[in-house]
Amino acid sequence: MRIVRGVLATLALTVAAAAMACGGSSAPPAGGAGGTGTATPAPGAAAPSGGPKQQPYANLAQIMRALPFPSSNIIFDTQSHDPGAKKEAKEGGAGAGASATFANIYTGWPLVEHSALALAETANLIMIPGRKCQNGKPVPLDQPDFQKAAQGLVDAGLAAYKAAQSKNQEQMVEVSNTVAEACAACHEVYRDTPTDADRCTPKAKQQRCRLLTLDSEWTNQHVASLLRVGGCAAEQHRAP
Numbered sequence: 139m140r141i142v143r144g145v146l147a148t149l150a151l152t153v154a155a156a157a158m159a160c161g162g163s164s165a166p167p168a169g170g171a172g173g174t175g176t177a178t179p180a181p182g183a184a185a186p187s188g189g190p191k192q193q194p195y196a197n198l199a200q201i202m203r204a205l206p207f208p209s210s211n212i213i214f215d216t217q218s219h220d221p222g223a224k225k226e227a228k229e230g231g232a233g234a235g236a237s238a239t240f241a242n243i244y245t246g247w248p249l250v251e252h253s254a255l256a257l258a259e260t261a262n263l264i265m266i267p268g269r270k271c272q273n274g275k276p277v278p279l280d281q282p283d284f285q286k287a288a289q290g291l292v293d294a295g296l297a298a299y300k301a302a303q304s305k306n307q308e309q310m311v312e313v314s315n316t317v318a319e320a321c322a323a324c325h326e327v328y329r330d331t332p333t334d335a336d337r338c339t340p341k342a343k344q345q346r347c348r349l350l351t352l353d354s355e356w357t358n359q360h361v362a363s364l365l366r367v368g369g370c371a372a373e374q375h376r377a378p
Contacts, residue, residue, distance in 0.1 A: 194269035198277050198338070201269075205260045208251035210317055213298050216310040221246045221302075246352035250302040250310075257317065258295030261288040269340035278328065280284075281340050287324035299375070 196204070223243070244252060265288055269277045278284045294317045302308040327341050 156294065159318065192266060194266050197262060197270050197272050198232075199272040201260065202264055205256050205263070206321070209256040209260075210321060212250060212253040213257075213302075213317055214306060214314050216250055216302075217314055220307060222252050222305055247302055247305050251299055254295050254298035254302050258292045260295070261291045264288060273334050273337050275338040278338055278340055283327060283341070284324065287320070290320040290323050300332070 299314045301313040
């Protein structure tokens with residue numbers, strides 16, 4: 139069985155102290171599967187008419203770095219480290235900072251469950267209309283492969299949640315591959331591109347733009363004109 143390694147060996151996991159000021163509790167809420175305080179996700183429902191307007195506040199890269207990056211690495215780490223193993227508590231107290239003070243509240247398998255659900259919830263966030271990628275291009279919400287990848291992230295997150303509830307590391311090894319494949323379905327098309335300007339560009343358009351630069355008989359001026367007509371980034375694609 140292949141084991142998926144995390145992108146970073148060390149992850150900084152911060153629990154916001156602001157939750158305490160907003161009426162949060164330092165102890166996990168009661169109920170939920172396995173007594174961890176995490177309830178089974180409910181089916182989708184219509185958005186309420188009141189409350190804040192649904193709109194993006196971060197670009198796609200910021201969302202990915204804030205939620206699925208740390209969450210997926212926590213899941214991957216369960217392949218070689220038992221979340222249920224007793225660990226020495228880190229010293230907190232006054233002056234220790236929020237990370238040290240709150241790092242021991244949600245740990246072990248509950249933390250893995252929360253991370254799995256964060257993956258599933260990420261799909262909701264990245265599908266909010268109007269969000270931009272880091273390069274300023276719109277997130278390709280209208281592309282079937284992007285939509286399929288977003289659904290794959292939901293499925294992978296829920297599968298990881300179920301595996302985490304079992305507290306079985308063998309199941310976590312299996313589901314880690316599922317999570318990695320869900321991430322790759324989007325990354326291989328929209329993130330892992332020759333240049334940053336190509337990110338969030340549909341694959342067919344990437345190929346068309348690249349083909350426009352391959353004829354050495356064309357002048358740079360000619361190519362630049364075609365690229366503009368084709369909606370390509372002329373500054374990133376030059377004739378040989």
